[in-house]
Amino acid sequence: MSCEHDHCGSGGCGGCDGCGGTLQMTQAEIDLLLDFAQTPFLPVARRADSEAPIYLESDRYTVEEYEKIITALYQKRLIRLDYDLPLANFNYAAYKVYPHRGSMALTATGQHVVELLEIQGIPEA
Template identity: 60%
Template sequence: MGCGHDCGSCGGCGGGALELTEREVELLGRFAQIPFLPVARRWDSETPVYLEEETDFSGAIVGLQLKRLIRVDYDLPLVNFDYAAYGAYPCRGSMALTERGQAAVELLEIQGAAPAGPEP
């Protein structure tokens, strides 16, 4: 049974469950610590790259975008961020939680499911 909205995926607009992979939950945990994260890609590829961790989060970034939990914007690079590690990826931008993503993070924190961010 759908939510009554023509959104294409129940669980997407507030009614129903939202399924997250372990990597998606982990990346949401990063967003709980830092509101804006760097992202990049090659000009000839749509695959997003986040190099601040040793884990490959490309699939998680795409999954969170499709679930409308994060926004990836290649037109808004982070100010005062050193993109030197992203030298092979000339299309550089930022990603951030959407309002829906913020609500998901808060729910994960309340339920104790969000992993802690990287150790300081």
């Protein structure tokens, strides 16, 4: 998938593999991005002693798998994690053992990737 941004040629975007703006993504990453297309803000939490994101809203993947998926999307700069910005009117009861509760959302680049996925589909590598 081509991300079509000028910064990709410099190799500094974190989301490209340095071969002409191609963004490599797993099916799990694509699945979560498409969830963001349906619900623009999702809850996220973390432990006091860890930066690892915790997402409990779906059982499609395990908590550990979601940690890797969310971290990968964050490192690719496709989502933003805001542990100090909780969702209004969201019941965080499932997250009560985690002291840091917040939200995650698509970045502008993430929104662009979702639009490309919806328009162009997913080319196989």
